[in-house]
Amino acid sequence: MRIGLPRALLYYWFGPAWKAFLQEIRLMPVVSRMTTKEILKQGVRVGVDEACLPVKVYLGHCLNLMSECDLLLVPRIVNLRKKEFICPKFMGLPEMVKAAVTNEYGPEGKERVLVWKSEHRSFWDAPPALPDYLRKLAGPGKIKTGLHRAKQVFREYRALLHQGYLPDEAEEILAGKNVHRREQGAAGLGVIGHPYCLYDHFLNMSLLTLLQRREYNYAVFTPELFSEEELSAEVADLAKPIFWTLGRRMLGAVRALRKKHVAGIIHLAAFACGPEALIGELIRRECQSYGLPLLQINLDEHSGEAGLLTRIEAFLDLINTHAHRREGIGCG
Amino acid sequence: MKKRLYLGVDVGSVSTNLVVINEQGDVLEKLYLRSEGNPIKSVQKGLAHLGETIAKHTLLGVGVTGSGRQLIGRILGADLVKNEITAHGMAGLFTDPTVKTIIEIGGQDSKLILVRQGTVVDFAMNTVCAAGTGSFLDQQAGRLNISIGDFGAIALRSKYPVRIAGRCSVFAESDMIHKQQMGYPLEDIVAGLCEALVRNYLNNVGKGKEILPTALFQGGVAANAGIKAAFEKELGFAVKVPEHFEVMGALGAALLVRESKMENGEETSFRGLRLCEAEIAIDSFTCSDCPNHCEVVTVLIGQERISGWGDRCGKWQHLAKEATG
Structure with a gap:
């Protein structure tokens, strides 16, 4: 089963961890390619006027992924930290995605959108936040080990960013590739x-x-x-x-x-x-x-x-x- | 005696300007040409004009600025390619060392440059909206059926300028037509348009910026006395229009290349006056090697393919380099 992960919005924050989670539960993550003109155009076309540019880019990535995956994993992120918020558009993201894919692929399109609700308390340890569907796919007991692995990768990823690697470089390092440290100016x-x-x-x-x-x-x-x-x-x-x-x-x-x-x-x-x-x-x-x-x-x-x-x-x-x-x- | 000269070129959306200065920075020749959608032709025409001066004396360097600076810079073989903000700042400071604010309004661009103690400390440019630029005035003059050259003089005759919505040129039109139908005299409408432009500029480009005297007003629109008056009314102090206001970008580019040549002493890479007659062709296409679909431009002078750009991957820039060795 191929699960699509749009390379946009908080993918740059969580991406490698989501990927690791899916791999751990034996599902194949398919990450969209870097944003292109085509992706942006698609996103602008289907996005509502009120949406900001990054949300439109996200929608473009979703449409682009639809033909390459069976299911699209869309997070519903409420906050990243206690007593703090991120923009409410992140909460409404799954609905915007559903509307966009329904426009393009009809009602069946909507059925292919998997929503993963997460909050600061429960990113990596609250199974109820995960769609039942995914749990059935993964099999008993798998989700827990998957989330455990995700948490681990998340920490490694953030540590690489602290060291000054850019997200795409950090992703390559996590994938076991050799990344040359960029020479930095004075x-x-x-x-x-x-x-x-x-x-x-x-x-x-x-x-x-x-x-x-x-x-x-x-x-x-x-x-x-x-x-x-x-x-x-x-x-x-x-x-x-x-x-x-x-x-x-x-x-x-x-x-x-x-x-x-x-x-x-x-x-x-x-x-x-x-x-x-x-x-x-x-x-x-x-x-x-x-x-x-x-x-x-x-x-x-x-x-x-x-x-x-x-x-x-x-x-x-x-x-x-x-x-x-x-x-x-x-x-x- | 042979003079040692520097050439500055400003390739803008509406006009292409050329300035020749001597080593002291005095303007010896200046040209203000309409770009008319073909900056290459304009530059060739300008060069032909200046050909005699350039051939008689020694040209030590060429500096290019303006929105078309990359293209023209490569064609000319410029020694220095600089953004318009730095160029205008340089020219303003050279013209009046006490300057604190530079207001520059061109065809489709408007800029605000803040200078303190002889250095640029902040700047702003108009974004996607052209309502505070020369094109806005051009358009409105066309609708009122008056020449843009008379615009300023007509505005100055007004005693009671009418208030026109200047936020957007589309709304300005409907507002202006309404005022005409109400029977307001032409000069009051024209003066109202000047005030609308200034209001738009100050709200848009000048938002949150500290505008202090001495203020220089440069760019093509500074020729319009009505706008100058409207700025003075809104700001509450006199605004100076420098002698070479319409070619300040080109002057700045010339001054900047003069500065760099005096420092490094290198010979100019200018391709020479043969460019006036040369067949210059642009070849552009959409590269479809990857989903980025970059719009790639390459330039041919005669048979020689001099450069390519516009590609995100750098492949075409590279190819062009190989082709020219």
């Missing part, structure tokens, strides 16, 4: 955003690779480089806690990055993301108070590479001049 640059904006190379037009290319040669730091504890500690003094997990991590990352003496911060946000609109403003104020150069970029399906490149180039020129100034070379 100057540090922070790139923050939701994981599915940062690590979807198509959506952000390979920004991370671009910044590490020889002509720019930056060491790129993302929020995933820091542990959950580090990031929470950074924002512990806020008058009111930020209850969006991903947003809290971003603001925490700004503070942690400042201590790493990065030359500047690039904030990648997705079009029509609600929480991002609020956190973006907090990030702006934070950077302003430190005098830390900040570039905020909004990604949408109309984004041309030209506009993005112009902004990035101008921003790098700007922080270069700043760096020279600090060293007393003087420029401009």
Whole structure:
């Protein structure tokens, strides 16, 4: 039985663990390929207007996977941490997927969507969250060992991200492949955003690779480089806690990055993301108070590479001049 | 005596501008040409114009900026290809070292560059909306049946500008027609449009930015006295329009290449004036080797395939390099 896993949204957070779980219970995971223009187009076509760009990308991945798998595993993620939330669109994701596949494949399409509800308490240890169907498929006792394995892989995966590997590199390492450590430039640059904006190379037009290319040669730091504890500690003094997990991590990352003496911060946000609109403003104020150069970029399906490149180039020129100034070379 | 010159080229959506400066940074020649959808032709025309000056003296470097900078940069064999923001910042700072704010409004782009103590500290660009740009004015002038050249003078005659919804050019039209039907005089409508553009620019591009004097207003739209007046009314201080406002991007590119050549002293890689007559062809296609479907562009000068780009994998850039050795 082939189970489809769309490579979008929180796949970048949980992916390898989900894969390990399925493998452990003798089901074959089929992960969609990296986002392509075709996938994005499909997603935009079937997505409701109100959905943000990453949700549309997710739908595109689902449609793309339908012909390659028997069942589609769609998580219903309520939160990632106690007393915190992620965007409610993650809760409504299975319904959006069902609507999209019903449009394309008729009512039978909907039957092929498996919903996996998970909460911070029960990611890897609460069998009731799993669809009965899956339990029957796996056989008695299997689910428990599967979840145990998933938990293990999840920890290994997150540990690799802390070490500075990008999600696709970490996945390769977990699969037993040899990954060369990228050479990092001397100057540090922070790139923050939701994981599915940062690590979807198509959506952000390979920004991370671009910044590490020889002509720019930056060491790129993302929020995933820091542990959950580090990031929470950074924002512990806020008058009111930020209850969006991903947003809290971003603001925490700004503070942690400042201590790493990065030359500047690039904030990648997705079009029509609600929480991002609020956190973006907090990030702006934070950077302003430190005098830390900040570039905020909004990604949408109309984004041309030209506009993005112009902004990035101008921003790098700007922080270069700043760096020279600090060293007393003087420029401009 | 042979002068030592630098050429700056700004390839924009509406105009293609060329500037020749000497080693001191003085503007010796400037050209403002309409791109008319064919920037290559415009640059060839511009080069032919400047041919005499360039042939008589020594050209030390070529800098290119603007949205078409990659294409034109490769065709010209430019020494430096820079984004418009850095170029405009450079030109503004060179023109007036006390500058704190640079407002640049071009055909389809508008930018805001903040400068403090002689360096660019922040910037913003319009996103997908063109309601705060020159194209918006062009369109409205067309609807009012007046020439864009007269726009500013007409606006200045107005005593009581009408309020027009400037958020979107589509809504601006319906609002403007309504005001015409209500019987408002032309100058008040034109002045209202200027204020709408400025409001849109400040709300959109200038959102959350600290706009301080000295402010320079550059780009093609700075020719419009009505917009300048509307900015001054909204900001509450005088806005300066520099002498070379319409070619500031090209001036910036020339100044930047001058700076880099003075540092490294390398010879220019400019392909030379033969480009004026050369047959330059663009070949573009959608690569279907993978699902990315990149739009790949390659350029031919005569028989020589000089470069390819637009591909995410780098395969075509690579091929072009091989082809040219």
